[in-house]
Amino acid sequence: MPYRRLPNTDQARIRALKAVVVKGDICNVYDLAVSLKALTDARNFLTKFEAAQAYYADCFERQARAGRKHQANVKTARLYISHFIQVLNLAVIRSEVRIAHKEYYGLDTSNNNVPDLSTEPALAEWGRKIVDGENKRISQGGIPIYNPTIAKVRVHYDIFMDSYEKQKNLQFLTARSLDTLASMRAEADELILHIWNQVEKKFEEVTPNEKRLDLCRDYGIIYYYRTGEKRKE
Template identity: 65%
Template sequence: MPYRRLPNTDQARISSLKRAVEKCDRSDVYDLAISVRTFSEARNFLLKFEGAQTYYKECYENQSRHSRKHQLHVKNARMFISHFIQVLNLAILRSEIKKMNKTHYGLSLENNNVPDLTSELAVLEWGGKIIAGEQKRVRDGGIPISNPAIAKVKVYYDIFQDGYERQKNLQSITGRSLEELASMRKKADEIILDIWNQVEKKFKGIHPHELRLNKCREYGVIYYYRTDEEKSQ
C-alpha cells in the first residue's frame, strides 16, 4: 500500500498548498473535500508563506552578489597590508627605521613575520593597527613609508571595511528572513496535514483504490510507493 509523507522542503510545502487551494478555487463550494474554513486558512497562509520564501531568496541572492564583490576588496586590502608590513620590516633591517617603532603597529619585536591575514577579522584588525601605527610614527617625526604609502593602503582598507560592515548587515538580514520562514513551517505542516486528513476522509469510500488516490492527489496529497511495490489497479 502506498503511504503519504508530509513535504520536507519549503517549495514542496508551497506546491502542496497551491494544489489544494487551486483545486478548491476550481470547485463548487458544495463539492469541496475540505471545509470552507480550512480552505480560507490555507489560501491566506499560502500568500504569507510564499511571500516569506520569496523574500528570503531575494535576501540570499543579494548577499551572494555582494559577497563576490566583497571578496575582491578583501584580497586587495590583504595584499596591501601584507606588502606594507614587508616594506616596513625591510626598512628596519636596513636601519632606516628603528626596530622599537614596530610597537606602534602592534608587531612583534622578536621576528619579522607578517601576521596571519587569512580571516577577514584579521585583515580588519591588522589594517587598523598598521594605519594607526604609521600615522603615529609620522606624527612623531618619522619619514613616511612609500610604495605603498599608507594613504594608498588606507584607501583599499576603507573600501574593505565598508564592504565588511555591509556584508555583516546583509548576512543579518538574510538570517532574520530565514528565521521568519522557518518559524512558519510548523503551521504549514499543520494545515497540510489537516487538508490531507479531510480529503482522505471525504474520498475513503471511492473505488478502485487508484481512483481514490488520484482524487486525493488533486488536493496536494503526496503518496509514495515502497520499494518494488506496484500500483494497484
C-alpha cells in the same frame, strides 16, 4: 501500498498549499473535500508563507551577489596590508625604521612575521593598526613607507571595510528572514496535515484504490511507492 509524506522543503509546502487553494477556486463549495475554514486558512497562510520565502530568497541572492564583489575587496586589502608589513619589516632590518616603532603598529618586535590575516575580523583589526601606526610614526618625524604608501593601503582598507560592514548587514538580514521562514514551517506542516487528513477521509470509500489516490492527488497529496511497488497506469 503507497504512503504519503509531508513536504520537506519550502517550495514543496507552497505547492501543497497551492494545490488546495486552486482546487477551492475551481470547485463548487459543496464538492470540496476540505472545510471552508481549512481552505480559508490555507489561502491566508499561503500568502504570508510565499512572501516570507520570496523575501528570504531575495536576501540570500543579494548577499551572494555582494559577496562575490566583497571577496575581491578582501583579497586586495589583504595583499596591500601584508605587503606594507613586509616592507616595514625590511625597513627595520635595514635600520631605516627603529625596531621599537613596530609597537606603534601592534607588531611583535621579536620577529618579522606577518600577522595572521586569514580572517576578515583579523584583516579589519590589523588594517586599522597599520594605518594608525604609520600615521603616528610619520607625525613624530618618521620617514613614510613607500611601495605601497599608507595612503594606498588606506584606500583599499576603506573599500574593504565598507563592503565588510555591508556584508555583515546583508548576512544579518538573510539570517533574520530565514528565522522568520523557519518559524512558519511547523504551522505549514500542521495545516497541510489537517487538509490531507480531511481529503483522505472524504475519499476513503472510493474504489478502486488508484482512483481514490488520484482524487487525493488533485488536492496536492504526494504518494510514494515502496520498493517493488508499481503504480497502475
